[in-house]
Amino acid sequence: MAFIDRRPGIRPRPSLGRRLDIAARASFPACITILLMLLTEAPLGLADQPTLLPAVTLGAVWFWSLYRPASFPPPVVFVVGLLLDLLGYLPLGVGVFTLLCVHGVAASLRRWRLAPRGFAWIWSLFALVACAASLLMWLLIMLLNFRLLSPDPMVFMAILSVAIYPVLAVPFAAALRSVANPERA
Amino acid sequence: MRNGAVEALLWLKVPMIRLSIQARQALARLTLPVLIIASFGLMLLGKADAVLAERARIALADSLAPIYAVLAGPLGRLHGAATEAVNLWDMREENARLRAENEKLRRWQSVALALDAENQRLKASLRWIPDPQGSFVTARVVADAGGVYAKAVLLSVGPNHNIRKGEIAVDERGLVGRVTEVGTRTARVLLLTDLNSRIPVTLETSRAHAILIGTNNPRPRLVYWPEGVMPQEGERVVTSAEANAFPANLPVGTVHYTSNGTPEVEPAARLQKLEIVRIFDFGLNGVTPPEPAANPTPGHR
Numbered sequence: 001m002a003f004i005d006r007r008p009g010i011r012p013r014p015s016l017g018r019r020l021d022i023a024a025r026a027s028f029p030a031c032i033t034i035l036l037m038l039l040t041e042a043p044l045g046l047a048d049q050p051t052l053l054p055a056v057t058l059g060a061v062w063f064w065s066l067y068r069p070a071s072f073p074p075p076v077v078f079v080v081g082l083l084l085d086l087l088g089y090l091p092l093g094v095g096v097f098t099l100l101c102v103h104g105v106a107a108s109l110r111r112w113r114l115a116p117r118g119f120a121w122i123w124s125l126f127a128l129v130a131c132a133a134s135l136l137m138w139l140l141i142m143l144l145n146f147r148l149l150s151p152d153p154m155v156f157m158a159i160l161s162v163a164i165y166p167v168l169a170v171p172f173a174a175a176l177r178s179v180a181n182p183e184r185a
Numbered sequence: 186m187r188n189g190a191v192e193a194l195l196w197l198k199v200p201m202i203r204l205s206i207q208a209r210q211a212l213a214r215l216t217l218p219v220l221i222i223a224s225f226g227l228m229l230l231g232k233a234d235a236v237l238a239e240r241a242r243i244a245l246a247d248s249l250a251p252i253y254a255v256l257a258g259p260l261g262r263l264h265g266a267a268t269e270a271v272n273l274w275d276m277r278e279e280n281a282r283l284r285a286e287n288e289k290l291r292r293w294q295s296v297a298l299a300l301d302a303e304n305q306r307l308k309a310s311l312r313w314i315p316d317p318q319g320s321f322v323t324a325r326v327v328a329d330a331g332g333v334y335a336k337a338v339l340l341s342v343g344p345n346h347n348i349r350k351g352e353i354a355v356d357e358r359g360l361v362g363r364v365t366e367v368g369t370r371t372a373r374v375l376l377l378t379d380l381n382s383r384i385p386v387t388l389e390t391s392r393a394h395a396i397l398i399g400t401n402n403p404r405p406r407l408v409y410w411p412e413g414v415m416p417q418e419g420e421r422v423v424t425s426a427e428a429n430a431f432p433a434n435l436p437v438g439t440v441h442y443t444s445n446g447t448p449e450v451e452p453a454a455r456l457q458k459l460e461i462v463r464i465f466d467f468g469l470n471g472v473t474p475p476e477p478a479a480n481p482t483p484g485h486r
Binding site: 038041042043044045047049050051053054073074075077078081082085086087088089090091092093094096097100101103104107137140141144147149150153154156157 | 213217221223224226227228229230231232241242245249252253256257261264327328331332333335337380400401402457458
């Protein structure tokens, strides 16, 4: 949750430095997601590198939508999706729509109080979401291009997304408790 | 649910309209559906105005290309060091293989020189009109400009380049693709393996025309060859000057049959690890993509 000071009592207004600190912590999820997306496009020389971008984006959007939706509201998801469309050369709107759906699923899960369960539980849920998201993207791209496409990239994207999620989630979880936590400002 | 960004703005004392808590909650609940509708609008917009998305992409690529170009140096060195370490292991075998290959190539070189001399003599006696010589520029590949469903590369070109859409990209071994988008300091080359790539080709032994269709797989498919001619396994495929989009006889690759009998072409160019490509201007304008006249391609004077 965003920083809302619930402690009773009257205190002096926080200093500028502290307010900047809170703002920086609140904007950490969006910034790290966009930074990681740009990094996946760097000339790393990996085979099948283009699949890394949607995989990393899906994982990051899922994590932050689930654990810190206050710092990752729908407008931020929209911007991230737009960046995914532009960087990944997808038809405009495909990434935006898919990520908003992922965000919606995470938000409703949060409402059902499923988030505090263990990592394996969240990961297996993400596997389902990643498969659905890859399928949705594939279908939308075929619909928008009026052309049948091979399902191989879709399958690879789903597998890579699921495989890469722990690599993202472990440092993200550490950040969630430290640098991305406005309450520790 | 309070909005994080709003919270941050409030803390920074940015003046904004004060809303009641109920109104703010209603707004927060409405954001997701409204944005989902907006994403459908974006899809329609992308379909209606393809140039808009293209321009946004190339603007983004223009701003990111310098960063990637700077990163390419150290990353390339790291990559080079890793391959160097691997290469040290099998240097002996590599050396022996290269000696054998060199021997073979020397024999081919003498054959090629003799054939070239003969060709010049024959052309002279025929009063052959020489093919136009293309001018070219060489550019570095800075990023993969494709995606999961597209195959393309991004070239870093200087701010005063003269590259236009439809020019032809070639690496040291063969055809790479065509320039499809040009920015102020970048150019995007659609690879011949891309789903949208269509290249008129000639089968070298039968001189039959065919079309090479990209499928997003590493090997594009060969279609529309004339009746009575079958592409031969291992046959060389070169570009055809038909439709005036390509010059004749640029090497494209070799024919390879899949297990279910579909002829595909193994590209001669090393499309997986492109580093430097040459962009040729042959002065051809057979197929130029539609472009609004009000916005001429940047870099073209």
